[in-house]
Amino acid sequence: MSLDYNGKNIPLAKRLRKNATPQENHLWYDFLSKYEIRFQRQKAIDNFIADFYCHRAKLVIEIDGSQHYSDEGQRKDEFRTERLEGYDLKVIRFTNRQINTNFRGVCEYIDEIVKDSLEQR
Numbered sequence: 001m002s003l004d005y006n007g008k009n010i011p012l013a014k015r016l017r018k019n020a021t022p023q024e025n026h027l028w029y030d031f032l033s034k035y036e037i038r039f040q041r042q043k044a045i046d047n048f049i050a051d052f053y054c055h056r057a058k059l060v061i062e063i064d065g066s067q068h069y070s071d072e073g074q075r076k077d078e079f080r081t082e083r084l085e086g087y088d089l090k091v092i093r094f095t096n097r098q099i100n101t102n103f104r105g106v107c108e109y110i111d112e113i114v115k116d117s118l119e120q121r
Contacts, residue, residue, distance in 0.1 A: 003087055005044040013042040013049045023063050023099040024051060031107045032061075037114055045087065048080055057117040060084055060091045061110065063099060090117065 020028065024041070032039040032052055043053035045060070052061040064077070081091045092113060094106050 003045050006047045007044075009044040009047070009049055013044050016042040016049060021063065021065065021096070023065075023096045026099055026103065027052070027061075027063065027094075027106070030103070031110070035111075035114075037118070045089075046083055048084065050084070054114060056121075057114040058089050058121075059113060059117060060089050062091065062093045064093050064095050 020041070028041055032041070037054055037056050039052050039054045039061075041052055043050045043060075045053065050060040051063050053059070054061075062077075077093070084091050090113065092110070098106055
């Protein structure tokens with residue numbers, strides 16, 4: 001199944017790539033950009049922009065800052081996750097704090113999820 005996307009989100013995705021958070025940059029430059037399976041950053045999917053996306057593993061990775069902890073932020077995240085899962089994607093989330101304090105564990109978990117996904121396909 002191909003992924004729908006809103007073309008109006010492409011310029012925003014480009015801006016987000018240029019203005020990534022320190023945690024997004026850390027995960028990208030210190031792990032995902034060198035990972036054996038290709039990831040994309042700030043990928044337009046549906047009406048959303050996923051922080052990181054791996055087509056082969058059908059995986060979306062989201063890095064959540066403080067705005068995600070409000071009731072409204074959590075409702076938006078639940079809606080977003082539900083829509084993305086409708087494309088047969090797995091969505092995993094990490095907090096900024098997890099990236100800052102347990103980077104190795106985050107990377108090992110991503111690696112495990114990717115490998116499990118590829119084995120099932």
